[in-house]
Amino acid sequence: MRVMPNLFEGKIKESSIFLNRDIMLPSYTPERLPFREKQIEEMVSVLSAAVDDHKPDNLFLYGKPGTGKTSCTRHVLNQLDEFVRAKGLAVKIVYMNCRHYNSKYKVLSRIVQGLYPDRDFIGYSGTFIYENLLKYCKENACRLIIGLDEIDKTKDLDELIYALTRANDELQNSSISILGISNQLMFKDRLDPRTKSSLCERELVFPPYNAEELRAILKDRVKMAFKPDVVEESAINLAAAIAAQESGDARTAVMLMLRAAEIAEQGNHSKVTDKEVKKAKERVEEEIVMDMICSLPEQQQLVLYAIARLTTDKKGIKKLSNEECVLCSGEVYDEYRKIAEKVKASSVSIRWFQEYINELEMYGLLLTTNSGKGFRGHTRLIKLGFDGEKIRSILEKHLLA
Ligand SMILES: Nc1ncnc2c1ncn2[C@@H]1O[C@H](COP(=O)(O)OP(=O)(O)O)[C@@H](O)[C@H]1O
Ligand SMILES: [Mg+2]
Known part of the structure; x- marks a missing residue:
């Protein structure tokens, strides 16, 4: 009788890159926390x-x-x-x-x-x-x-x-x-x-970290998590620069390096270089944005959800030019009120609503401008900073569950 090999046979792989991958996970708490x-x-x-x-x-x-x-x-x-x-x-x-x-x-x-x-x-x-x-x-x-x-x-x-x-x-x-x-x-x-x-x-x-601080944090982490000389210095510098420019966020820097290393591993490369960091950028940005959306307070989620709904349903959209489509803040407020009522949340006054729009813009989730000519009165024009379908689907899971 032929004995079938176990399904997990051959799945123990020694990484040619990592010494300890867990050290690159966001849940890892380093013993040393420089700049803090x-x-x-x-x-x-x-x-x-x-x-x-x-x-x-x-x-x-x-x-x-x-x-x-x-x-x-x-x-x-x-x-x-x-x-x-x-x-x-x-x-x-x-x-x-x-x-x-x-x-x-x-x-x-x-x-x-x-x-x-x-x-x-x-x-x-x-x-x-x-x-x-x-x-x-x-x-x-x-x-x-x-x-x-x-x-x-x-x-x-x-x-x-x-x-x-x-x-x-x-x-x-x-x-x-x-x-x-x-x-x-x-x-x-x-x-x-x-x-x-x-x-x-x-x-x-x-406060946020600057590029120099992020570089030092990343270097420390890379030394513990990777085999010697696997990660190129320029890859560390690039990951630190990207993270500093976007938000001064150490998690972005660490995630960029982790994803870059995974890309290198999948491609059977023995080194992590700038090229892998560049490739990792888009994926990490998306992960970070989605996580940020999940961590917003409910009221801001509702406001963002209203904007994502109007955008993806193509309702109330105004065309500024061929490429640029925006929403007017009054319509967003109405939609937000309706949604809040539907999910049985309280809704806030227009003043707080404007405040939430400011904060969402500060996080890069929205872009706003004030209307010029061509619109009645003065209204604020709003558009999403990221993919509307993705934002909508993640918020649906959160708010409507
Ligand atoms: N000063 C630091 N030194 C080393 N690693 C850091 C430092 N600050 C943040 N990190 C790393 O960055 C990531 C995010 O840090 P975290 O403490 O979760 O931030 P916050 O709670 O402010 O969002 C974690 O992986 C953490 O280990
Ligand atoms: Mg935290």
Whole structure:
């Protein structure tokens, strides 16, 4: 009888390029985070109140995507965790990304689940969960630090912050501190004043990286992830330059290098050069844009979705010239209101709508101009910065699911 070979036979391949591909993934947290020494020092200084058995101030970190907020937070919280375990201190840390825990209930459940890993809190009331949170803090007399990454994704954020802040009134030898993080530069300014003053007791901005910094970051990473002399210096420089020009985003730089290396591997090349980086550019741009769209707050997603719908359905389009087609902001606003109603979301006033358009433009997702002659009154003309079909389909998954 002939024995069939296992389907996976021959699938173990040794890469001729990578030493450790995982190091190039966005989820990898480097031990060394150059150009963020100041931010790390500031975070340590705020959080060190906990090791001294005081309540750390709430801390809010913000900056564009890819500026190292998540990496620095994970690094600092890992270090703190390691330290308090070694010293036997009553400090407890819970970290989560609010993309996955996007309501007060989900966040509180996740916190309590982290505190009582052996119990099951699924399906219990919000009050029960909240009481267990207080109970844990009181019984353990601990300093609880809650890291809430992409905190802007939380739908009822005011209620969440209020609940967590108010908890401190009932705690004596214990406390709850919030470490909030957002990719949205304007998010802070949109907060309810009371929420803002609680959440942003201390704040820290993460500026974009310049080309020189990105080059150094990438060089470090390449040294760990690739075999020696596989990646050409000029490929590193090009990836850093592209990322600096687009956004100053380290994730773009790292992703460009990863995709470039994959292209080299598929083509059986033993080196990663400029050529592969150039080829990787388009694909990475698309990945980054799609990810950015997913991470937008719901209201901005709704506005963008309205624009993508009108564009792809060719409704309300005005032709400026043969190639250039635009939408008028009034029609976009009407469409946005309709969609918001359909998905049972609240909708915002025209003033906030204009603000959202500004932000979407700042992220490069839209281009706008003011109408000149030929249009009634003064209106803002809007068009998408990227492929309408793609934007529409990704938002449909998000908003209509
Ligand atoms: N200072 C840095 N040094 C090394 N790698 C960095 C640095 N800043 C960011 N990175 C890398 O860039 C990518 C994006 O960083 P991340 O912390 O996720 O950014 P953010 O949370 O601000 O969007 C990650 O792969 C991270 O490892
Ligand atoms: Mg992040």
